Amino acid sequence: MTEHRExxxxxxxxxxxxxxxxxxxxxxxxxxxxEVFVIxxxxxxxxxxxxxxxxxxxxxxSGRILIRGxxxxxxxxxxxxxxxxxxxxxxxxxxxxKSLSLADNVALPLREHTKLEESTIxxxxxxxxxxxxxxxxxxxxxxxxxxxxKKRAGIARAMAMDPEFxxxxxxxxxxxxxxxxxxxxxxxxxxxxxxxxSVVVTHEMESVKLIADRVCMMERGRVVGxxxxxxxxxxxxxxxxxxxxxxxxxxxxxxxxxxxxxTGLQ
Amino acid sequence: xxxxRVAGHVGRWTLNQLAAGARVSVLMVETMAWMVVAPMRxxxxxxxxAVESFVEFGxxxxxxxxxxxxxxxxIIALQSSHTLxxxxxxxxxxxLVAVSALREMAxxxxxxxxxxRSGSAITAExxxxxxxxxxxxxxxxxxxxxxxxxxxxxxxxxxxxxxxxVIAMFIMIFGGFFAAVFIVGVDPFVYIDETTRSLVEKDLxxxxxxxxxxxxxxxxxxxxxxxxxxxxxxxxxxxxTSSVVTSIFLIIVIDLVFTVLFYFL
Numbered sequence: 001m002t003e004h005r006e007x008x009x010x011x012x013x014x015x016x017x018x019x020x021x022x023x024x025x026x027x028x029x030x031x032x033x034x035e036v037f038v039i040x041x042x043x044x045x046x047x048x049x050x051x052x053x054x055x056x057x058x059x060x061x062s063g064r065i066l067i068r069g070x071x072x073x074x075x076x077x078x079x080x081x082x083x084x085x086x087x088x089x090x091x092x093x094x095x096x097x098k099s100l101s102l103a104d105n106v107a108l109p110l111r112e113h114t115k116l117e118e119s120t121i122x123x124x125x126x127x128x129x130x131x132x133x134x135x136x137x138x139x140x141x142x143x144x145x146x147x148x149x150k151k152r153a154g155i156a157r158a159m160a161m162d163p164e165f166x167x168x169x170x171x172x173x174x175x176x177x178x179x180x181x182x183x184x185x186x187x188x189x190x191x192x193x194x195x196x197x198s199v200v201v202t203h204e205m206e207s208v209k210l211i212a213d214r215v216c217m218m219e220r221g222r223v224v225g226x227x228x229x230x231x232x233x234x235x236x237x238x239x240x241x242x243x244x245x246x247x248x249x250x251x252x253x254x255x256x257x258x259x260x261x262x263t264g265l266q
Numbered sequence: 267x268x269x270x271r272v273a274g275h276v277g278r279w280t281l282n283q284l285a286a287g288a289r290v291s292v293l294m295v296e297t298m299a300w301m302v303v304a305p306m307r308x309x310x311x312x313x314x315x316a317v318e319s320f321v322e323f324g325x326x327x328x329x330x331x332x333x334x335x336x337x338x339x340x341i342i343a344l345q346s347s348h349t350l351x352x353x354x355x356x357x358x359x360x361x362l363v364a365v366s367a368l369r370e371m372a373x374x375x376x377x378x379x380x381x382x383r384s385g386s387a388i389t390a391e392x393x394x395x396x397x398x399x400x401x402x403x404x405x406x407x408x409x410x411x412x413x414x415x416x417x418x419x420x421x422x423x424x425x426x427x428x429x430x431x432v433i434a435m436f437i438m439i440f441g442g443f444f445a446a447v448f449i450v451g452v453d454p455f456v457y458i459d460e461t462t463r464s465l466v467e468k469d470l471x472x473x474x475x476x477x478x479x480x481x482x483x484x485x486x487x488x489x490x491x492x493x494x495x496x497x498x499x500x501x502x503x504x505x506x507t508s509s510v511v512t513s514i515f516l517i518i519v520i521d522l523v524f525t526v527l528f529y530f531l
Contacts, residue, residue: 055406084408095399109407112414157407 008033008197009054009165014063016046016053023049024221027063036191036198036211041218042243043203048092050218051169051201055089056080067165085113088158088166092173094150096142102129102153103138109160128156132186148179155186159194166190168200172207184210205244217243290490293412297420297486300413316418323384323419324426328433331379335434338371339363339441340449347450356452360460363442368469369528372434374521377480380427381513385488388419389509392492393502401493420485427481428474435473472528476521483516 007030016024023046031037041047052058054065056072065072067083075083096105106125110116116124129135132152142150151171158166171187172180184207191198200211208215208229215232217225219239225232232240242249305311346362392415395401404411439461446452491509495501 052402057402057405081408084406087406089403089406091399091403093399095403097395097400097403098398109409112407112409157403161407 006033007031008068009199010064010066011054012064012066014050014053014065015061016049016058017061022061022221024053024060027221027223029216029223029226031197031199032214033197034191034195035213036187036200038208038212038215039199039201039218040205040208040215040243041203044220045218046221047201047203047218048169051167051199054199055087055167056084085109085161086164088155088161088163090151090154090158090166090168090171092170094142094154096150096153096157098142101139101141102134102145102156105142105153106157106160109157113161124160128159129153131159132156133182146179148175148182151175151183152186155183155190159190162194163196165197165199168198168202170202171200172202172204177206180204180207181210183207187211205246290486293416293490293493294486296412297416300410300417301420304413311421312414312418316421319419319422320426322387323380323422324430327376327380327383327426327430330383331376331430331434332437334379335367335372335375335438336441336444338375339367339438339443340445342366342371342438343442343445344449347446351450356446356450357456357460359442359446359450359452360457361464363446364439364461364465365469367438367442368435368465368473370473370521370525372438373431373473373477373480374517375438376431376434377427377477377484377517378514380423380430380481381484381510381517384423385484385513386506386510388485388488389492389495389506390502392489393495393505396493396495397498397502416485416489419489420482423481423485424478427484428477431473431477435470468528472524476524479520479524480517483520484513487513487516 009031011027011029014024014027015022027050039047039050049058053060054072060073063073070079070083072080072083096102097108100108103122103125106128107121110121110124114121126135126138129138132155134149134152134156137145137149137153142153145153155166155168168187171183175183187198187200188211190196200207202208212229214227215225215229216223217232217235217237217240224237225235225240227235233244235241301311342363343359346359347356350356350358350362392401395415401411401415404414443454443457443461446457447454488509491505491512495505
């Protein structure tokens with residue numbers, strides 16, 4: 001279902017460093033319009049850093065990020081703000097402003113970026129909350145919600161400006177399987193209803209199976225495979241095989257090293 | 267070898283301080299830009315949020331500032347009476363209280379209390395928002411955190427500290443009056459007469475100028491420490507402590523600078 005589409009996000013040879021430490025090295029991929037593109041990887045593979053670079057929260061050391069053909073890394077602040085109105089982001093911990101009610105959280109970008117009447121903003125806010133299944137919770141504070149509800153509210157806020165792109169950081173992390181499956185369905189629904197281009201960072205194989213059009217597999221700051229889930233399942237790459245088989249790191253060598261470190265014995 | 271190592275440490279420390287200074291300057295420039303330039307280009311200020319902060323920083327601190335300043339007034343009066351009494355010059359308690367309240371104690375006490383109440387609160391709030399990715403969320407939504415969070419607080423602080431200070435001055439003088447009249451036994455009319463005679467405009471200006479800079483210091487230290495927070499609740503606690511310590515230190519330094527300036531002016 002992804003053929004014959006224009007690449008809308010192009011990442012070219014991206015390098016990201018924290019101080020002297022290189023976290024991402026030579027990352028290149030393309031995201032096509034309207035697909036759900038999953039960035040899959042273990043803890044510490046740099047997938048969250050990659051997402052932060054994609055939305056401009058982390059300045060890359062080199063490389064380019066082209067969004068609709070424009071280089072996101074070399075934009076003026078004004079251009080960047082314009083582009084960001086077109087981007088929704090769901091954070092891992094939902095990152096709702098704790099001092100504001102749900103409705104105010106969703107309304108915030110509308111109030112700041114548009115000159116809409118308050119009554120219109122009210123209606124739009126209600127629609128967005130309804131969309132994620134949180135109708136009637138307008139006046140709740142984020143602290144009064146469960147984890148899954150916060151995630152949904154985060155999605156509603158990301159959708160507030162009717163963006164073209166939506167980025168999810170670990171959408172199902174820390175949720176029970178039923179709630180997580182609900183979030184997965186919501187991601188799929190958003191994508192199909194609004195023709196959104198979605199980029200999802202996750203390490204959960206279960207949700208990848210449900211949502212992914214294409215998957216980009218990461219290991220230690222590098223891309224080790226890109227393709228549909230079926231493509232990757234056929235891959236010979238040892239890390240991909242290990243990840244898909246849910247197999248622990250080898251084995252005795254590391255275990256004995258651990259024991260040595262603990263006891264100090266040779 | 268040890269000399270080299272010491273030199274290395276000093277060098278690294280200096281570099282770190284310079285880097286911190288540079289970051290604070292960037293923050294200052296950005297705040298000024300969003301406060302002064304942006305509204306002229308029709309980008310608006312968050313007045314409502316600034317007013318809310320003003321109520322929090324200023325109005326709500328009045329009870330405790332008033333209480334403490336009254337007590338400090340009493341203390342100054344009694345302490346000065348200790349010396350003045352020997353010369354039969356208790357009426358000059360009024361002068362001492364008035365001048366030290368306006369020039370020194372009222373601005374200082376107000377600033378220190380506001381640091382403890384609100385400087386720490388600013389750091390904790392911004393720090394918690396940083397840990398919870400709320401600052402990142404603002405940025406991704408295309409909302410500048412400086413415009414959204416810092417400028418309203420800065421405006422509020424800029425107005426609140428001098429306002430509180432003026433009220434504190436009066437209360438401190440009243441505290442001195444209370445102690446001098448009811449404890450030491452100075453004639454109330456003599457006391458009022460001495461107070462009005464001893465005060466000049468310059469005293470008030472001195473106190474107010476200081477208080478404006480105290481406000482700036484409290485806000486910027488609070489914000490800067492808040493943005494430095496990393497690593498969860500513990501980080502918030504650490505930076506909140508260091509926000510209060512840094513603020514009070516800066517307040518004393520600013521106080522000294524202006525005292526020296528006004529001494530020679």
